[in-house]
Amino acid sequence: MRLRVEFTTEPFDLDEAPAHAVVARDIVTGAELDAVDVGPFGNTAEGEAEQVLGAVADLLRGSLEAGATRVSLQVNVIAAAAAPEGSET
Structure with missing residues (x-):
């Protein structure tokens, strides 16, 4: 199963990334995930369920x-990529 996670950490600081945001960014960019997108107002990553x-x-x-006082997240099951024609799944 493949999953997509979207998350934000709070409190926000528009002048400088707070420590909790840096930690979260480092964790998702260091994990074995696909399509990691880290931004100032939200972050997404995709990968296999276990990862x-x-x-x-x-x-x-x-x-x-x-130091995060709130972490908001959403996890969605995403459609698995279709297997190439002629291959076994």
């Missing part, structure tokens, strides 16, 4: 320990 769920657990722990 996404592991990264979510790590980013929750890490960002809360680094």
Whole structure:
């Protein structure tokens, strides 16, 4: 199963990335995930379920320990890529 996670950490600071945001960014960019997109107002990443769920657990722990007062996230199941014609799934 493939998953997409979208998340933000708070409180926001538009002048400088807070420690909790840096920790969360480092966790998702360091995980074995696909299509990681990190931005100032939201972050997304995709990957296999085990990798996404592991990264979510790590980013929750890490960002809360680094001072986040709120972490908002959404996890969606995404359609698996179609297997090439003639291959077995």
